[in-house]
Amino acid sequence: MAIDHLAILAPGLLGASVARAARERGLAGKITLWARRPEVRAALREQAWVDHVADRPEEAAARARLVVLAAPVDKIIELDRLIAPHLRHDAIVTDVGSVKGPICAAAATHDRARGSFFIGSHPMAGGAVTGWENGSAGLFENRVTFVTPAADTPEPALHALCDFWRGCGSTVVTLAPERHDEIVAHISHLPQALATSLACTLAGKDGQWRHLAGNGLRDTTRIAASDATMWVEIFQHNRDALLHALAAYEEELAAFRHALEQADWAELRARLERGKQWRDGFRP
Amino acid sequence: MAIDHLAILAPGLLGASVARAARERGLAGKITLWARRPEVRAALREQAWVDHVADRPEEAAARARLVVLAAPVDKIIELDRLIAPHLRHDAIVTDVGSVKGPICAAAATHDRARGSFFIGSHPMAGGAVTGWENGSAGLFENRVTFVTPAADTPEPALHALCDFWRGCGSTVVTLAPERHDEIVAHISHLPQALATSLACTLAGKDGQWRHLAGNGLRDTTRIAASDATMWVEIFQHNRDALLHALAAYEEELAAFRHALEQADWAELRARLERGKQWRDGFRP
Numbered sequence: 001m002a003i004d005h006l007a008i009l010a011p012g013l014l015g016a017s018v019a020r021a022a023r024e025r026g027l028a029g030k031i032t033l034w035a036r037r038p039e040v041r042a043a044l045r046e047q048a049w050v051d052h053v054a055d056r057p058e059e060a061a062a063r064a065r066l067v068v069l070a071a072p073v074d075k076i077i078e079l080d081r082l083i084a085p086h087l088r089h090d091a092i093v094t095d096v097g098s099v100k101g102p103i104c105a106a107a108a109t110h111d112r113a114r115g116s117f118f119i120g121s122h123p124m125a126g127g128a129v130t131g132w133e134n135g136s137a138g139l140f141e142n143r144v145t146f147v148t149p150a151a152d153t154p155e156p157a158l159h160a161l162c163d164f165w166r167g168c169g170s171t172v173v174t175l176a177p178e179r180h181d182e183i184v185a186h187i188s189h190l191p192q193a194l195a196t197s198l199a200c201t202l203a204g205k206d207g208q209w210r211h212l213a214g215n216g217l218r219d220t221t222r223i224a225a226s227d228a229t230m231w232v233e234i235f236q237h238n239r240d241a242l243l244h245a246l247a248a249y250e251e252e253l254a255a256f257r258h259a260l261e262q263a264d265w266a267e268l269r270a271r272l273e274r275g276k277q278w279r280d281g282f283r284p
Numbered sequence: 285m286a287i288d289h290l291a292i293l294a295p296g297l298l299g300a301s302v303a304r305a306a307r308e309r310g311l312a313g314k315i316t317l318w319a320r321r322p323e324v325r326a327a328l329r330e331q332a333w334v335d336h337v338a339d340r341p342e343e344a345a346a347r348a349r350l351v352v353l354a355a356p357v358d359k360i361i362e363l364d365r366l367i368a369p370h371l372r373h374d375a376i377v378t379d380v381g382s383v384k385g386p387i388c389a390a391a392a393t394h395d396r397a398r399g400s401f402f403i404g405s406h407p408m409a410g411g412a413v414t415g416w417e418n419g420s421a422g423l424f425e426n427r428v429t430f431v432t433p434a435a436d437t438p439e440p441a442l443h444a445l446c447d448f449w450r451g452c453g454s455t456v457v458t459l460a461p462e463r464h465d466e467i468v469a470h471i472s473h474l475p476q477a478l479a480t481s482l483a484c485t486l487a488g489k490d491g492q493w494r495h496l497a498g499n500g501l502r503d504t505t506r507i508a509a510s511d512a513t514m515w516v517e518i519f520q521h522n523r524d525a526l527l528h529a530l531a532a533y534e535e536e537l538a539a540f541r542h543a544l545e546q547a548d549w550a551e552l553r554a555r556l557e558r559g560k561q562w563r564d565g566f567r568p
Binding site: 125146173186194195196199201202206212213214217218219228229232235245246247248253257263265268271272273277 | 474477478481484493506559561566
């Protein structure tokens, strides 16, 4: 069932990709956008995948069945508070933020039009490239999108949101916001911390060494090129879960180093084989 | 100037790729191979890029101008000792091992035919795939190959070897064996230790989490799937340099964790930006 009216607030790479996927795949009737900066609103008015650009967020959200808050993590809560009283009686509000616990907890406290609901989303898409200009209809294909309902989320609203993400090409995984944050701390935020730290370690050595490296270093550090502002926000909002994941990693690395110090080759081999077995289990 | 006779001993992925590159690019006249296992020798005799397969390493090496020891790091020293007295008066022996200090030091002690020389090589190519069957003529294209001459290496021999690697498509970087080992400890062996440890950390959590990850985790852990036997040998031969690199990394990661614990967002931003600047400096 298509959404009759989709609103996307503060589109960046992910928000613009949602709009383009919805248009290309016929997931939504009218598509309304709002952006904070007037010059972005003017540019969005020229896009074929946009029907209407509103000047205020409440105005953009007011008539939508599905509202996607595509702002940085910091701004999602503020936007939800602003639009919540002005929503349609059957509106679903979601977001695309990388952490879910703090956002879902804040959303639950907002003064919201009766019959409307906030349900968190997190598409595992995007990367080093940012900006609404780089959005693409295929960004969510074969990507996991997490959907994090609250205890009081009604089933029909949850199903409608999951259907929308599946329509965008995603595999939908539904779980509690806190569980989501624990998992992404390990599979996304920890790798970022490690890649950044490896890049910083090598930046402290001869800067020319990077030109001598093979694909191993290139791949291992690729995400170190990600946007710093976005990651500071993620670290701020998922600090405890990331500290927990970092502690587990530091323990693992110290055990590796200890085995190397002790020339315990059987232990190092066991670690290499354990890591290989885990990595070989990735889907192609 | 083409090599009149090229010998490759114990070909795996790299050795077979050297032979195929030499044949395709006209870098060598005759190409002779030797492999330890009789069934591999039989299979190699069927390959269009092989002229002759010898039954003993000394026999394969005896008439060659350039001998490439393509064995695992552990076996290179043994092979060089075996062939050294039987070489041509103008022979150059090289290898493709990932560490250079111990190999070059041992090679300098071998009883070698007068006029012949050992010069270490390390092409930064290959990865998760292994085996001579997977060799390809293009493996060295746009890859760095390190060449590590000794203090008494004559210029003409060094030039001939560098020309050969350039002919294979490599960018040649010449440096001392110990300096090579320090650099690869940082740009190759450290990333392997970190990727393996990240894979082990996540293997200790829910094994299904890997299926939820985006490309970040996929790239960061790709090399964790590398061959364990090869890496144990590399760690054995470059232990001190890797311990040094690991210590620098652990310090960097502890500083990152400390900043996160202290909610020092300015410090975390500075680290993210420093890492990004370094990574953005990679050639495309």
